[in-house]
Amino acid sequence: MHTPRTDHLLRFDHTAAAAMATTPSSPPSATTMRAVQYDGYGGGAEGLKHVEVPIPVPKKGEVLIKMEAASINPIDWKIQSGILRPFLPWKFPSIPACDLAGEVAAVGGGVSGFELGDKVIAINFPSGGGFAEYAVAQASLTVARPPEVSAAEGACLPLAAVTALQALRAAGAGLDDAPPKNVLVTAASGGVGHFAKRLTSIHDTNHININIATQTTKNTSFSISSLSLFAMAAAADAAPKTMRAVQYDKYGGGAEGLKHVEVPIPSPKEGEVLIKMEAASINPIDWKIQKGMLRLFLPKKFPFIPDKVISMSFPNCGGLAEYAVAPASLTVARPPEVSAAEGASLPAAAGSALQQLKAAGNVLVTAASGGVGHYAVQLAKLAGLHVTATCGARNLAFVRDGLGADEALDYRTPDGAALRSPSGRRYDAVAHCAPPAPWPVFRDALADAGGVVVDLTPGVAATVRSFLHRVTFSKKRLVPLILIPKEEEMEWLVDMAKQGKLKTTIDSKYPLSRAQEAWAKSMEGHATGKIVVEMGGTE
Numbered sequence: 001m002h003t004p005r006t007d008h009l010l011r012f013d014h015t016a017a018a019a020m021a022t023t024p025s026s027p028p029s030a031t032t033m034r035a036v037q038y039d040g041y042g043g044g045a046e047g048l049k050h051v052e053v054p055i056p057v058p059k060k061g062e063v064l065i066k067m068e069a070a071s072i073n074p075i076d077w078k079i080q081s082g083i084l085r086p087f088l089p090w091k092f093p094s095i096p097a098c099d100l101a102g103e104v105a106a107v108g109g110g111v112s113g114f115e116l117g118d119k120v121i122a123i124n125f126p127s128g129g130g131f132a133e134y135a136v137a138q139a140s141l142t143v144a145r146p147p148e149v150s151a152a153e154g155a156c157l158p159l160a161a162v163t164a165l166q167a168l169r170a171a172g173a174g175l176d177d178a179p180p181k182n183v184l185v186t187a188a189s190g191g192v193g194h195f196a197k198r199l200t201s202i203h204d205t206n207h208i209n210i211n212i213a214t215q216t217t218k219n220t221s222f223s224i225s226s227l228s229l230f231a232m233a234a235a236a237d238a239a240p241k242t243m244r245a246v247q248y249d250k251y252g253g254g255a256e257g258l259k260h261v262e263v264p265i266p267s268p269k270e271g272e273v274l275i276k277m278e279a280a281s282i283n284p285i286d287w288k289i290q291k292g293m294l295r296l297f298l299p300k301k302f303p304f305i306p307d308k309v310i311s312m313s314f315p316n317c318g319g320l321a322e323y324a325v326a327p328a329s330l331t332v333a334r335p336p337e338v339s340a341a342e343g344a345s346l347p348a349a350a351g352s353a354l355q356q357l358k359a360a361g362n363v364l365v366t367a368a369s370g371g372v373g374h375y376a377v378q379l380a381k382l383a384g385l386h387v388t389a390t391c392g393a394r395n396l397a398f399v400r401d402g403l404g405a406d407e408a409l410d411y412r413t414p415d416g417a418a419l420r421s422p423s424g425r426r427y428d429a430v431a432h433c434a435p436p437a438p439w440p441v442f443r444d445a446l447a448d449a450g451g452v453v454v455d456l457t458p459g460v461a462a463t464v465r466s467f468l469h470r471v472t473f474s475k476k477r478l479v480p481l482i483l484i485p486k487e488e489e490m491e492w493l494v495d496m497a498k499q500g501k502l503k504t505t506i507d508s509k510y511p512l513s514r515a516q517e518a519w520a521k522s523m524e525g526h527a528t529g530k531i532v533v534e535m536g537g538t539e
Contacts, residue, residue, distance in 0.1 A: 027064075027105055027106045027116065027274070028055050028064075028066070028105055028106070028134060028243060028265050028276065028322065028323055030055065030241070030242055030243060030265075030322075031054060031055060031241025031242025031243070031262075031264060031265060032052050032053060032054055032055060032241075032242025032243055032244060032261075032262025032263060032264070033052070033053060033054075033055045033132055033133040033134050033242060033243020033244030033245045033262060033263065033265070033321050033322030033323060034050065034051075034052060034132065034133050034243075034244020034245065034246070034260050034261075034262070034321075034322065034512055034513070035050075035051055035052075035053050035095050035131055035132030035133070035243075035244050035245020035246035035247050035259075035260055035261050035263065035321045035322075035512070035515075036048050036049065036050055036051070036095065036096075036131035036132070036245075036246020036247075036258040036259070036260055036512060036515030036516060036519070036533075037049055037051055037053070037093045037094055037095045037096075037131070037245065037246045037247025037248040037249065037257070037258045037259040037260070037261060037303060038080055038092070038093065038094055038096070038247075038248025038249070038250075038252075038253040038254065038255070038256065038257020038258040038259065038290050038519075039092050039093045039094075039248050039249030039250045039253055039257045039259060039303075040092050040248065040249060040250030040251050040252040040253045040257055041080065041081065041082035041085065041090070041250065041251030041252020041253060041257075041290065041291045041292040042080070042081060042082060042251075042252030042253050042254055042257070042291065043080070043252060043253030043254035043255065043256035043257040044077070044080075044081075044253075044254025044255045044256060044519070044520055044523050045254055045255025045256065045516045045517060045519050045520020045521075045523065046254060046255055046256025046516070046520075047080065047248070047252070047253025047254035047255050047256030047257025047258060047290075047516075048096075048131075048246065048248075048253075048254070048255035048256055048257060048258025048259070048515055048516030048519050048520075049246075049248075049256070049257065049258050049259025049260060049261075049516075050246065050258075050259065050260020050513060050515070050516075051093075051244075051245065051246065051247060051259035051260035051261025051262070051263075052242075052244055052245075052260060052261050052262025052263075053095075053132070053242070053243070053244070053245040053247055053261030053262050053263020053264075053303070053321070054241065054242040054243065054245075054262060054263030054264025054265060055133075055134045055241065055242050055243025055244075055245070055263060055264055055265020055266065055321065055322055055323045056129065056134060056135065056136040056243070056245075056263065056264065056265055056266020056267075056274075056321060056323055056324060056325050057106075057108075057136075057264060057265055057266040057267020057268070057274070057325065058106055058107060058108035058111075058136050058266050058267050058268015058269060058272045058273060058274035058275075058325030058326075059108045059109075059136075059266070059267060059268055059269020059270070059272050059325060060108050060109040060110050060268070060269025060270020060271050060272055061108055061109075061110055061111060061138060061139055061140065061268070061269055061270050061271015061272040061327045061328055061329070062107075062108040062111070062136050062137065062138055062139060062266070062268035062269050062271065062272015062273060062274065062325030062326055062327055062328070063104055063106070063107050063108065063111060063114060063120070063122070063136070063137055063138075063139050063142050063268055063272055063273015063274050063275045063324075063325060063326045063327075063328060063331050064104070064105045064106040064107070064108075064134055064135075064136055064265060064266055064267075064268055064273065064274015064275050064276065064323040064324060064325050065100050065101075065102040065103065065104065065105060065120060065122060065134065065135050065136070065137060065142075065273075065274065065275015065276055065277045065278075065323060065324040065325075065326060066102045066103050066104075066105040066133065066134055066275060066276015066277045066278060066322055066323055066535065067100060067101070067102040067130065067132060067133055067134060067135055067275075067276070067277015067278050067279060067280050067321065067322060067323075067324065067340075067344075067512070067533070067534075067535035068101050068102040068103070068151035068155070068277060068278010068279035068339075068340025068341065068344070068534055068535050068536055069101045069102070069151040069152045069154070069155035069278055069279010069280060069281065069339070069340040069341030069342075069343070069344040069509070069532045069533060069534035069535070070097040070099055070100060070101070070130030070131060070135075070155050070277070070279050070280015070281050070282060070344050070532060070533035070534070070535075071097070071099045071152075071155040071156040071158075071159075071160070071191075071279070071280065071281015071282055071283070071341070071344050071371070071506070071530035071531055071532040071533070072096075072097060072281060072282015072283065072286070072371075072518045072519065072521065072522035072527075072530070072531030072532070072533070073098070073099065073159045073160065073191065073281065073282050073283015073284045073285055073286060073371050073372075073522065073530075073531075074283065074284020074285075074287070074288070074370070074371065074457075074522055074523075074525065075098075075125075075126070075159070075283040075284030075285020075286055075287065075288045075289070076096045076097055076098070076128070076282040076283050076284055076285060076286020076287035076288070076289075076290070076519065076522055077096075077254065077255075077282075077284065077286065077287020077288070077290070077291070077519055077520075077522045077523030078284045078285065078286075078287050078288020078289075078291055078293055078457075078523075079094075079096070079126065079128075079285055079286055079287050079288035079289020079290040079291050079292070079293060080094075080096065080248065080251075080252065080253060080254050080255075080257060080286070080287035080288070080289070080290020080291045080519070080523070081252070081254060081287060081288065081290065081291025081292075081293065081523065082251055082252050082290075082291030082292030082293050083288050083291045083292075083293030084285070084288035084289060084291060084292065084293020085251060085291060085292025085293045086293065087293060088126055088285075088288065088289045088292075088293060089251075089292065090250075090251045090289050090290060090291075090292050091250075091303075092248050092249035092250030092251060092253075092257075092303060093247040093248040093249025093250065093257075093259055093261070093303030094128065094247055094248035094249070094250075094257075094289070094290050094303065095128055095129045095130070095131050095132050095135075095245050095246045095247035095248065095258070095303070095321055096128045096129075096130065096131050096246070096248070096258065096282060096286035096287060096289075096290060096515075096519060097128050097129065097130025097131045097280040097281065097282045097283070097286050097515075097533055098123055098124050098125035098126060098127070098128050098129075098130060098158065098159055098280075098281075098283050098285060098286055099121075099123060099130060099155050099156065099157070099158040099159050099160075099280055099281030099282070099283055099344045099530075099532075100120075100121065100122040100123065100124060100129075100130050100135050100137055100155065100158070100275060100277060100279070100280045100281075100324055100326065100344050101119075101120070101121050101122075101145060101151040101152070101154035101155035101277075101278050101279035101280065101281070101334065101339070101340035101341060101342070101343035101344030102119075102120065102135070102151065102275050102276055102277035102278030102279060102280075102324075102340055102344075102535060103116075103117050103118060103119050103120065103275065103276045103278055104116055104117060104118045104120055104273055104274065104275050104276065104331075105134060105265075105274050105275055105276030105277075105323050106265070106267070106268055106273070106274025106275075106276075106323070107139070107268045107272065107273040107274055107328065108139070108267060108268020108269040108270060108271065108272030108273065108274065108325060108328075109268065109269055109270035109271070109272075110269070110270030110271040110272075110328070111139045111268055111270070111271055111272055111273045111328035112328065113139075113328065114139065114142075114273045114328060114331060117276075118144060118333055118334075119144065119145040119146075119147075119151075119154075119278070119333065119334035119335070119336070119338075119340070119343070120142050120143060120144055120145055120273075120275055120331050120332060120333060120334050120343070121142070121143055121144075121145045121149075121154040121155070121157055121158060121332060121334050121338070121343030121344060121490070121494060122135075122137035122138075122141055122142035122143070122158065122275060122324070122326040122330060122331050122332075123137065123141050123158035123159060123162070123326075123330060123485055123490075124136065124137040124138070124141070124324060124326055125158075125159060125283070125285055125483065125485070126285050126286070126289045127289075128286050128289065129245070129247075129280075129321055129324045130155075130277070130280020130281065130282070130286075130321075130324070130344065130533060131245070131246030131247075131258065131280065131282075131321070131512060131515040131518075131519075131533055132243065132244060132245030132246050132247070132263075132277065132280075132321015132322055132323075132324070132512065132535075133243050133244040133245065133277055133321055133322020133323065133512060133535050134243040134244075134245065134265055134266070134274075134275070134276060134277050134321040134322030134323015134324055135245075135275060135277045135280060135321045135322075135323060135324015135325070135326075136266040136268065136272065136274060136275070136323065136324040136325020136326055137272075137273070137275055137324050137325060137326015137327065137330065137331060138271070138272060138325075138326045138327015138328070138329060138330040138331070139268070139271055139272050139273040139326060139327045139328015139329050139330065139331045140271065140327035140328055140329015140330035140331070140485075140487055141158075141326055141327050141329065141330010141331060141485045141487065141490065142273055142275065142326040142327065142328060142329075142330050142331010142332055143330070143331060143332010143333060143334070143487065143490040143491050143494050144332045144333010144334050144335060144491075144494065145332075145333060145334005145335055145338040145339075145340065145342075145343035145494065146333065146334060146335005146336055146337045146338050146494060146495075146497075146498035147335045147336005147337045147338070148335050148336060148337005148338055148497070148498040148499070148500070149334060149335055149336075149337050149338005149339055149342045149343055149494060149497040149498055149504075150338060150339010150340060150341055150342045150343070151278040151279040151334075151338075151339040151340010151341045151342065151343055151344060151534065152279055152339045152340060152341010152342050152344070152504070152506050152509060152532050152534065153338055153339045153341055153342010153343060153497060153503075153504035153506070154279065154334050154338045154339060154340055154341065154342040154343010154344050154494070154497070154504075155279035155280055155281035155340060155341045155342060155343055155344015155530070155532045155533075155534075156191065156281050156341065156342055156343075156344065156371070156504035156505075156506060156529065156530030156532060157281075157338075157342060157343060157344070157375075157490075157493055157494065157497060157502075157504060158281065158283075158344065158485075158490070159191075159281065159283035159285065159371065159372065159483075160191035160281075160283070160370075160371035160372040160373075160374070160375045160530055161372075161375035161379075161493050161497075161502060161504070162375075162483065162485065162489055162490065162493060163371075163372035163375065163376070163433075163456060163481070163483060164372055164373070164374075164375030164376030164377070164378065164379045164380075164431070165375070165379050165489060165492075165493060166481065166483065166484075166489070167372070167376050167379075167431040167433075167454045167456065167481060168183070168363070168376060168379045168380050168383060168385075168429075168431065170452070170454045170479060170481060183361070183362055183363015183364070183365070183380040183381075183383075183385035183386055183387040183388070183427075183428075183429065183431075184362060184363050184364020184365060184386075184387060184388030184389065184390075184407075184419070184421065184425070184427045184429075184430060184445075185363060185364060185365020185366075185368040185373065185376050185377035185380055185387045185388065185389035185390075185399075185403075185405055185431060186364050186365045186366020186367055186368050186373065186388075186389055186390035186391070186409075186411070186419070186430070186431070186432065186433065186434055187365065187366045187367020187368040187369050187370045187373035187389065187390055187391045187411070187433050187434050188365050188368020188369060188373055188374065188376070188377035188387065188389025188390070188391055188395075188399035188403050188405045188408060189368055189369020189370075189373070189374055189377075189389075189391045189392075189395030189396075189398040189399040189402070189403060189505075189528050189529070190367045190368055190369035190370015190371055190372065190373035190374050190391065190395075190433060190527070190528065190529065191370040191371015191372050191373060191374050191375065191505075191527070191529050191530045194368065194369065194373065194374015194375060194376075194377050194378055194398075194399070194402070194403040194503070194505050194529060241264055241265060242262050242263060242264050242265060243262070243263060243264075243265045243321055243322035243323045244260065244261075244262060244321065244322050244512070245260075245261055245262075245263050245321030245322065246258050246259065246260055246261070246321065246512065246515045247259060247261055247263070247303040247321075248290055248303065249303045251290065251291065251292035252290070252291060252292060253290065254287070254290070254291075254519070254520070254523060255515075255516040255517070255519035255520040255523070256516065257290060258515060258516055258519060260512075260513070260515075261303070263303075263321070265322075265323045266323060266324065266325040267325070268325045269325075271327055271328050271329065272325050272326060272327055272328055273325070273326055273327075273328045273331050274323055274324075274325050275323065275324050275325070275326055275331070276322065276323055277321060277322055277323060277324050277535045278340030278344075278534065278535055278536060279339075279340035279341040279343065279344035279532055279533065279534045279535065280324075280344045280532070280533050280535075281341075281344040281371075281530050281531065281532050281533070282518055282519065282522045282531050282532075282533065283371060283522075284371070284457075284522065286522075287519060287522060287523055322535060329487050330485050330487055330490065332487065332490050332491050332494055333494075334494065335494070335498045337497070337498045337500075338494060338497050338498055340534065340536075341504075341506060341509060341532040341534055342497060342504040342506070343494070343497075344532055344533075361385065361386065361428040361429075362385070362386050362388070362421070362425045362426065362427045362428050362429075362447070363380045363385050363386065363387050363388070363427060363428065363429050363430070363431065364387075364388045364389070364390070364419060364421075364427045364429070364430040364431070364445065365377050365380065365387060365388075365389045365390070365405075365430075365431045365433065366389075366390045366411070366419075366430070366431070366432045366433050366434040366437075367390070367391065367411075367432075367433035367434035368389035368390060368391045368395075368399050368403070368405065368408075368433070369391040369392065369395040369398060369399055369528050369529070370433055370434075370527065370528075370529075371527070371529065371530050371531075372433045372456060373389075373391075373431070373433040373434075374399075374403060374505050374528075374529050375502070375504075376431045376433065377389055377399065377403040377404070377405050378403060378404070378502055378503065379502070380431070381403075381404045381405075382496070382501065382502070386406050386425065387404075387405045387406050387407070388405065388406065388407040388408075388409065388421050388422075388425065388427070389403070389405040389407065389408050389409070390408075390409045390410075390411040390416050390419065390434070391408060391409075391410070391411065392410065392411065392412070392526060393410045393412065395528055396408045396410060398505075398528065402505070407421060407422050407423060409422070411434070417441075418441060418444070418445070419441055419442070419445040420445070421445075426445065426446060426447040426448065426451070427445055427446055427447060427451055428446075428447055428451050428452075429451055429452050429453075429454065430442060430445070430446070430451070430452070430453040430454065431454055431456075432453055432454060432455045432456060432457075433456050433457075435457065436455075436457065436458075436459055436461070436462060439465055439478065442476075442478070443476050446476045449475065450475030450476055450477075451475075451476055451477075452476075452477050452478075452479055453476075453477070453478045453479065454479050454481050455478060455479065455480050455481060456481050458478075458480035458481075462478055462480060463480055465478050466478045466479055466480050504529065504530060505528060505529030505530065506529055506530055506531075506532055507521075507527040507528045507529045507530060507531050508521060508527070508531055508532070509532050509533075509534055510531075510532070510533050510534070511533075511534060511535075512533055512534075512535055515533055518531050518532075518533055
């Protein structure tokens with residue numbers, strides 16, 4: 001069985017800035033933080049720069065997170081490369097990484113349910129900010145990280161696991177009250193794929209009912225006393241004003257475009273919490289924003305910080321810093337069972353996987369060993385579906401034995417390229433986490449009765465084809481996935497991680513000082529699971 005490497009996860013080292021906070025429950029005492037940023041499109045890992053920038057201040061509805069870990073997603077370096085420039089125009093400098101894991105350091109106006117020092121997981125997509133000692137995220141996209149989930153695991157959940165969950169749902173993969181179907185998970189050993197696989201096997205039954213209920217325990221929700229403006233002002237006098245962060249100043253530049261800076265700590269606004277960051281995960285959307293590929297849809301202002309609570313601050317990000325602000329509505333408690341790195345990985349990747357999957361029978365997950373793919377495989381199996389997965393030859397055993405895929409294909413073989421199931425199955429749904437593929441390949445692989453291909457990285461051609469399928473009422477359809485972070489989904493994913501039913505595979509961890517290396521690794525592709533930046537990590 002393939003054992004994923006965990007020695008290169010991006011970690012955040014707060015020892016060099018101990019004066020920034022007197023106690024875990026105190027707001028940052030410093031005004032600047034270390035960060036990694038890039039100043040323009042392109043440059044890859046060499047475009048990332050270590051800088052000292054002001055600690056962000058959480059605005060209304062945001063939280064400031066003292067980072068413990070951040071995971072890298074392909075979207076991170078795709079943004080940097082400028083691939084998404086037409087959709088997400090970017091401003092520089094920019095601190096990448098949208099998946100955040102750490103502890104609440106401050107909250108903005110209108111935020112309740114959070115206490116300083118709460119372990120959380122958050123997503124700040126696509127703005128990022130995770131490559132810093134502090135990052136800001138929307139409180140509405142920040143959830144508690146239970147003690148059962150480490151910071152590294154938490155940092156992997158947001159983008160990849162949520163993507164897997166939403167992909168399974170969108171594909172009709174039986175996560176609701178629908179008949180079980182067979183599921184194919186491609187790239188099932190990847191970040192999203194391994195989550196999708198495990199999500200389909202959480203329950204022994206053929207389908208799963210997800211019931212979200214309000215929780216009141218410290219591990220699943222926040223309880224924070226109302227603070228008067230006077231009290232907040234008094235605390236601010238002794239609080240740090242800046243933080244270390246990683247940001248970029250313009251589109252392009254890749255990893256070399258990231259700079260370590262000292263910036264003001266963000267102030268949470270109404271509805272936000274300030275999080276003292278522990279970890280942030282890197283998603284492909286982070287570097288795609290930096291590249292300018294999404295500029296048309298997500299114009300950016302620069303400088304930009306890309307990505308114990310778990311929170312998602314998308315598209316603003318900000319996780320690559322010592323503090324980050326996130327919407328209180330997207331910030332959830334991180335239980336002790338979930339590490340900061342694990343929590344930082346959940347919001348974007350696991351969330352994308354979750355939103356992909358709905359009622360389906362046979363499911364295919366491509367790039368199943370990647371960030372979103374490895375979540376998608378787990379989520380599909382939690383629903384009791386039949387999962388076929390594609391991945392590289394080195395990850396076949398990991399996808400089958402580690403994630404539980406029923407079938408695994410080497411995408412480089414003729415059968416793998418044709419998405420041909422070894423058992424001869426046709427697919428009811430495809431969670432496509434890999435680069436674009438010709439539509440005829442998907443069309444021939446789908447069941448004759450019809451099916452849906454949920455595309456995580458749709459281009460212009462895929463978008464046009466999706467429109468044509470919709471207006472012609474085609475039985476075989478291509479559906480672009482637009483990630484819509486939801487607090488209840490993040491809470492459910494964190495709970496699954498707490499129970500050990502949803503596992504985060506961490507490819508590598510890095511301290512904030514080596515954020516450029518994490519960025520470059522994400523852009524190279526072929527990571528097994530998630531890439532995480534930990535704020536408290538050592539060289």
